[in-house]
Amino acid sequence: MADPQEIKQHFWKKLADSPFVMIGLEGGGHHEPLTAQLDQEQVDTIFFFIGKDNRLAQGGKTMAQFVAKGHDFFACLSGNARIDNDFGMVDKLWNSQVEAWFPGGKSDPNLALLRFDVDDAEMWETDVSLAGKVKMLFGGKIKAGDEGSHAVVGTTAEATGA
Structure with missing residues (x-):
């Protein structure tokens, strides 16, 4: 079983590899899919x-909510979102995929940069062991050490003190 620091490192790597999340305001109806833009x-x-x-x-x-491309990592994040139209950050995160949605470019009058500050998270990594996979294949019971890792964290920072 991985420790929380290792799980957090895996989260950021998985999110960078497949940056799609479902996000919504608490009590604000359905969540919607958006593409995460990461700044290390x-x-x-x-x-x-x-x-x-x-x-x-x-x-x-x-x-x-985040589900990794291989369906081997899951995360639920809570925090606060707000518009942060810092032009330096807009310029830093801008890419051709974003430009496809905003034909007016970085100065598109409808463009807004949403900043989501994570307060806490719960993460699950389903790294089923080889023995666990064989058990699942033949209908055996999965034991606690076979299923993967789980962490409830107050920060998603990869290293303590970061």
Whole structure:
């Protein structure tokens, strides 16, 4: 079983590899899929380019769910979202995928940069052991050490003190 620090490192690697999350305001209806923009200098922060008319633009308490591309890692994140149109950050995170959604470029009048500050998270890594996979294949029972790792964390920072 991995320790929480290792799970947090895996989370950021998995999110970078497949940066799609379901995110929504608490009590604000259904969550929606958005593409995360990551800045390694921002601990516990995920950015999203959205339209100013998006329901998330009002900000507030927010929940986000992440499922890794291989369905071997899951995370539920809670925190606060707010618009942060720092042009330096917009410029830093801008890419061709974002430009496809905002034809007016970085100065598109509908462009907003949503900043999601993570307060806490719960993460699950389903690294089923070889013995566990054989048991599942033949209908055996999975024991506690066979199923993977789980962590409840107050920060998603990869290293203590970061």
